[in-house]
Amino acid sequence: MAKKITILGAGLSGLLTAYHLQNKGFDIEIVEARDRVGGRIHTIKDSNTQIEMGATWFNDAHTNFRTLLSEFNLGYYEQFMTGTSFFEPFSAAPPQEIDIPQNSPSYRITGGTSQLIDSILNKLIGITTHLNEAVTNINFENNIIKVTTTNTILETDYVISTLPQALFTHDIMVVPSLPIQLQDLAEKTHTWMQDAIKVAFVYDTAFWRNKNISGTLFSNVGPITEFYDQSNDALTTFALCGFISSGMEMYTKEERLIKLKTQLEKVFGQEALQFTSYHETVWSKEEFTKSAKQIGFMYPHQNNGHPLFRKNYCDNRLLFAGTETAQQHPGYMEGAVVAAQRVANEILKLENKL
Structure with missing residues (x-):
């Protein structure tokens, strides 16, 4: 049976990650909290x-x-x-x-910039994108990951989050808990446009x-x-x-x-x-760009590109993409492209397909 990948966020990184991984033997779905694709491209x-x-x-x-x-x-x-x-x-x-x-x-x-989003979306064959569906809980305790959304419970093998870091750590309950160092870093990370x-x-x-x-x-x-x-x-x-x-x-x-x-x-x-x-x-x-729980002043691009965001978590089953994770040009559309390619390559490497 094909391994299942659930991608959180249908912005540039999320759609592009799915694009890179399609036709590689995975069952892929994208979960988006907004009523539209594109994220911070609008x-x-x-x-x-x-x-x-x-x-x-x-x-x-x-x-x-x-x-x-x-x-x-x-x-x-x-x-x-x-x-x-x-x-x-x-x-x-x-x-x-x-x-x-x-x-x-x-x-x-x-x-318009959304031309790129529409072009990628049109190339995603057999990949379901759920709109109006915010993730509330992710449980990594068993072999099969359970992702709870506002509408349903999804089962998957990998979770790739392209959400703003503070939004992920504040607004989604992860079991077992993520490392404190990562949570603290996410709290102090600036999200472009927030x-x-x-x-x-x-x-x-x-x-x-x-x-x-x-x-x-x-x-x-x-x-x-x-x-x-x-x-x-x-x-x-x-x-x-x-x-x-x-x-x-x-x-x-x-x-x-x-x-x-x-x-x-x-x-x-x-x-x-x-x-x-x-x-x-x-x-x-925009509640799906900035968590209401994130407080304090941050400099533009503060902590963007930090190496902790490019590590894998929860036994290599949780990976982070999104422009703020990129080593090159984090916070920009270029960073989103770089991040998507890196995470797609990492998944393929984990599955020995690269």
Whole structure:
């Protein structure tokens, strides 16, 4: 009988791990707590406009990620940065005009980042993905692992978790208990996007481009801290998208929008208020990204790539993937690709199939 593998999380690492292990003689299923696949990759559509509420950019150093895009025949294009950009050093000063050197470009996937998720999902033949199903307990005491979800009890031979580390250790009861050192490390590990608020404004025209403005803003003042042009490569849809201060979490959506509009007009002028729609995602309130039990300040990428996350646990039956476990570029989409390949290879090695 084929060994069974249960993968927790249907984000990039989870789907890609399943992709690498399919047709290798395993019975594979994926369990996802959200009502969608993609995890922290989340492209939403407003009419024909793709808005990135999660992972968006990659660069030339992300070689494994670019190879993956080639494998799935997905195109990408350079982030528009041409023209005047703005910097707000402090509130008493007007925005400063700056030019950004074009020596280290970043890129976006044609059609949106979720194109990659959909492409991988379409290649998963005979692999079941359970949505709206959060894992609550995992019992490793017997030869067959029992995974309890909000809907059912699954039996498996291997568990691969691609969940944020603190979410796994806080929100899932593991029997027998995981090593204290691992639990303590997970508590102090930053999850990419866990404290981010991403916002987007959709427009009928790219008014900023017509004024030789890049749409880029860096601000020490806020509430917008980073802003970029998010028009598509065909220049048929237009948007500005970026991050706002995590402290804006305390306000309502309506209150945030009022503050954002004030800054938009100050930096980009009256035309910036002629948006057709507004979107936001407060990632700290995404219960399947950040555990409510994780407390304390963490630096970006804190403890990402720690070697303890690349060890096997529970008699080699529990393995961790996910971008924060990667030795190279942890926290980025590149890290998710690296982590998925490593864990797939580890499973094959354990089964003497590599």
